[in-house]
Ligand SMILES: C[C@@]1(CC(=O)O)C2=NC(=C\c3[nH]c(c(CCC(=O)O)c3CC(=O)O)Cc3[nH]c(c(CC(=O)O)c3CCC(=O)O)/C=C3\N/C(=C\2)[C@@H](CCC(=O)O)[C@]3(C)CC(=O)O)/[C@H]1CCC(=O)O
């Protein structure tokens with residue numbers, strides 16, 4: 001399986017199953033999409049801003065919900081494997097992506113897997129284990145979290161610097177080396193803790209660049 005990033009803004013994600021797993025997926029996708037969760041009952045968990053529909057659909061009901069909501073993604077997270085299989089087929093017939101929460105490893109062709117995710121916007125890192133050990137995905141995500149705290153700031157700083165350097169007489173190779181030097185510099189990473197303008201100064205210093213006043 002090959003990881004890709006998908007923008008769910010303006011899309012609907014339809015979740016079947018209101019257990020802890022349905023709740024986790026609802027929170028995850030609710031950060032971007034409108035989420036509808038269909039289930040006869042709901043665990044005492046945070047479902048984010050999802051719309052909760054109290055219903056126990058049969059196979060026809062599942063297809064009706066898929067038609068009605070026209071989702072970009074269907075998450076099959078009930079404890080009923082047969083029903084999850086119906087949701088999978090219905091999603092596929094409508095051209096939607098499908099995530100089977102009760103399946104592992106190499107899911108059926110076209111299915112998507114939800115990775116453990118570390119985020120420091122705009123930077124994102126995703127971990128998966130080919131379904132072998134979701135617990136390991138979670139552990140690795142937790143162990144990267146501290147290290148990732150300033151990654152978003154670093155991305156913004158080095159991105160701006162890259163733009164600025166484009167208007168100098170540096171060659172593309174020199175520019176690439178300069179940006180690489182900045183993102184690898186312990187001094188710049190440390191300076192990120194002291195604020196953006198300090199980090200910008202340190203970044204300019206480590207590559208010997210004369211800053212204009214664009215802050
Ligand atoms: C990463 C994460 C994302 C998320 O869901 O948000 C995620 N599972 C997480 C946690 C977790 N899941 C499970 C445990 C208990 C410990 C354990 O069994 O390991 C824990 C840990 C815990 O709860 O502490 C049990 C489990 N998971 C699946 C099955 C079905 C099966 O294996 O057949 C079963 C057995 C159910 C049973 O026994 O009945 C299936 C999938 N789970 C996946 C993702 C996909 C593969 C990702 C990969 O390749 O690693 C995949 C294939 C499908 C999917 O869901 O997309 C999230 C951590 C989020 C975070 O905190 O960062």
Ligand SMILES: NC(=O)c1ccc[n+]([C@@H]2O[C@H](COP(=O)([O-])OP(=O)(O)OC[C@H]3O[C@@H](n4cnc5c(N)ncnc54)[C@H](O)[C@@H]3O)[C@@H](O)[C@H]2O)c1
Pocket residue numbers: 016017018019020021022038039040041042043055056057058077078079080083100101102103134
């Ligand atoms: N992907 C993962 O991370 C992960 C982790 C643990 C378990 N699982 C798997 O995912 C499934 C869900 O996990 P859980 O812990 O949330 O289970 P759960 O049993 O707590 O919740 C299942 C939910 O599905 C609902 N449901 C039952 N019939 C339904 C229907 N016809 N339509 C809609 N909803 C229906 C139930 O009422 C319940 O709310 C488990 O069966 C397990 O196989 C996946």
